[in-house]
Amino acid sequence: MGEELRLPIAADVDVVEARQQGRALAAVAGFSSGEQTVIAAAISEIARNILMYAKKGEIILGLVQNGDRQGVSVVAIDQGPGIPDIDRAMQYGYSTSHGVGAGLPGAKRLMDEFEVDSVVGRGTTITMKKWRRSI
Amino acid sequence: MEVPILRQGQYLIASIQSALTDADLSHLREALIAQVGRSRCRGVIVDVTALDVMDSFAVRTLRDIAHMARLRGAETVIVGIQPDVAFAMVQLGLTLKGVATVLDLEEGLAFLDSRTKATLDTKPKRGRG
Ligand SMILES: Nc1ncnc2c1ncn2[C@@H]1O[C@H](COP(=O)(O)OP(=O)(O)O)[C@@H](O)[C@H]1O
Numbered sequence: 001m002g003e004e005l006r007l008p009i010a011a012d013v014d015v016v017e018a019r020q021q022g023r024a025l026a027a028v029a030g031f032s033s034g035e036q037t038v039i040a041a042a043i044s045e046i047a048r049n050i051l052m053y054a055k056k057g058e059i060i061l062g063l064v065q066n067g068d069r070q071g072v073s074v075v076a077i078d079q080g081p082g083i084p085d086i087d088r089a090m091q092y093g094y095s096t097s098h099g100v101g102a103g104l105p106g107a108k109r110l111m112d113e114f115e116v117d118s119v120v121g122r123g124t125t126i127t128m129k130k131w132r133r134s135i
Numbered sequence: 136m137e138v139p140i141l142r143q144g145q146y147l148i149a150s151i152q153s154a155l156t157d158a159d160l161s162h163l164r165e166a167l168i169a170q171v172g173r174s175r176c177r178g179v180i181v182d183v184t185a186l187d188v189m190d191s192f193a194v195r196t197l198r199d200i201a202h203m204a205r206l207r208g209a210e211t212v213i214v215g216i217q218p219d220v221a222f223a224m225v226q227l228g229l230t231l232k233g234v235a236t237v238l239d240l241e242e243g244l245a246f247l248d249s250r251t252k253a254t255l256d257t258k259p260k261r262g263r264g
């Protein structure tokens with residue numbers, strides 16, 4: 001694995017910064033502009049969740065390689081309240097904040113790999129990856 | 136990053152110039168709704184050509200703008216959603232249900248012209264019937 005980019009998330013400008021850095025990294029990895037937007041949208045949702053539910057946290061962006069496949073990884077970490085029922089939180093329309101409830105299920109759909117690790121009272125870690133389609 | 140709002144005839148035109156934070160989007164919503172009330176305009180155009188991403192907060196804010204403007208007697212049309220942005224938006228499961236969208240500013244103006252004319256045309260008929 002190559003370099004990592006660690007981005008603190010503590011204000012709404014950080015959400016924009018994280019998705020723009022994600023887009024830039026996806027461009028470096030050779031993703032199409034459409035895929036860059038997809039990755040940026042997923043980061044935007046996950047970063048906003050950190051801000052909204054945990055107040056602060058971190059997004060770690062990295063390049064990943066699997067054989068000759070290249071991809072980007074996005075890890076979102078917070079020490080917030082955690083998610084009591086992950087299955088429910090992953091359902092479209094479920095929201096504890098009168099939100100749209102599209103963030104988690106939507107980000108999962110946008111990315112190729114999506115994993116939620118959450119412990120109530122300890123925090124949440126979301127790991128997502130997107131792989132370049134081999135040509 | 137404040138979004139400039141221009142007045143053109145009976146319409147307000149908000150041209151988003153760059154990526155917006157959630158606070159920027161909320162400000163835009165409040166500014167537009169206040170101006171719709173003050174200026175008694177008939178239509179609102181929000182140009183999102185420069186928006187990098189349409190995530191759930193952006194979509195919700197645009198829907199709120201359209202619904203609140205309608206309550207104050209103005210039609211809203213969203214112009215300039217880029218194909219990549221639209222694709223990601225759909226994948227996220229987000230729709231602009233009930234909000235008009237067209238390709239560009241010119242079409243937006245034409246849409247509002249036809250909409251406001253249509254209401255003017257139907258008004259006397261309704262009055263008689
Ligand atoms: N980082 C997080 N920490 C704690 N709870 C979270 C976090 N992310 C998501 N959740 C929970 O999962 C729910 C669903 O999230 P999401 O799909 O993004 O929808 P929304 O944010 O619109 O509610 C949230 O309402 C919240 O209860």
Ligand SMILES: [Mg+2]
Nearest residue numbers: 045049103104
């Ligand atoms: Mg969310």
